[in-house]
Amino acid sequence: MYPKINDVLYIQLDTGDEKEAKIVYKSRISDMDDESMYMEVPLQEGTGRLKKLFIGDELSAYFLSEGGVKNYFNSYVLSHHEDIIRLVRIKKPDPDQITKVQRRSFLRVQAELEVAVIAKDGTQFLTKTDDVGGGGVSFHLKPGQSISEGSLLTCWVLIPYKNGAVEHVPFEGEVVRVKQLPTNRSIVMLKFNHIVDMERQKLIRYCFERQFDFRNR
Known part of the structure; x- marks a missing residue:
C-alpha cells in the first residue's frame, strides 16, 4: 500500500x-x-x-x-x-x-542477537537476546549477573539481514520483568523508553524477515 x-x-x-x-x-x-x-x-x-x-x-x-x-x-x-x-x-x-x-501490537519474534547492555551504575556486558520486537527486547543474564526491575538501561543490538547487511540499533529501555529460569540463568524483559523511529524500523524489518522464514519452514 x-x-x-x-x-x-x-x-x-x-x-x-x-x-x-x-x-x-x-x-x-x-x-x-x-x-x-x-x-x-x-x-x-x-x-x-x-x-x-x-x-x-x-x-x-x-x-x-x-x-x-x-x-x-x-x-x-x-x-x-x-x-x-x-x-x-x-x-x-x-x-x-x-x-x-x-503500536499496540508490535510483532515480536524469537531471535538470538548480540546485545550490549550498559546500566546506570556503569555495569556493562554483552549477551544474547531471547526475542526482539518493535516495542522492546528480552535478553539473557548469566549466573551471578543481576538487574532489578525498573532499571533503566542503555543498549544496542546487532541486526543481521538476509541480504547480508548488518545494522547497530541503539535504544534506551526500562526493565519490566526479570524471569528466573531453572538453569540458574534469567531473562530480562525490556520495554523501549526511547528509540528513534528510524532505528525502530530496522528492528521491525528484521522481525518481518524472521516471521517470513518461520512461515516457510
Whole structure:
C-alpha cells in the first residue's frame, strides 16, 4: 500500500549525527510515478524550518493509514524537481518494503542477537537476546549477573539481514520483568523508553524477515 497524493510523510534522516537523526520532519506527497515519489521540501516539526536535502541523502519515513497504522519505509533522494513549488524526488519503495505497524501490537519474534547492555551504575556486558520486537527486547543474564526491575538501561543490538547487511540499533529501555529460569540463568524483559523511529524500523524489518522464514519452514 502506497501513500496517497497529499498524504503527510514523517521523515528522519539516516545520518551518523545522533542529534540530527532524532529530528522529525514533515512533508506532503505531491505526485508519484512508477519509480519515484515527489514530496514538498520537508519542515522540521515544532520550528517550521525548511530542511535542505541533498541527492543521495538516506531517510526513513512513515505515513498514517486508516486506524492510525504507521506504514514505514526507507528511501533516498534522487533529485530535485521544479514545479509550481520546489519538490524533492525520492525513490519509491517496492510494496513489500513497506511495513505496517500499529503500536499496540508490535510483532515480536524469537531471535538470538548480540546485545550490549550498559546500566546506570556503569555495569556493562554483552549477551544474547531471547526475542526482539518493535516495542522492546528480552535478553539473557548469566549466573551471578543481576538487574532489578525498573532499571533503566542503555543498549544496542546487532541486526543481521538476509541480504547480508548488518545494522547497530541503539535504544534506551526500562526493565519490566526479570524471569528466573531453572538453569540458574534469567531473562530480562525490556520495554523501549526511547528509540528513534528510524532505528525502530530496522528492528521491525528484521522481525518481518524472521516471521517470513518461520512461515516457510
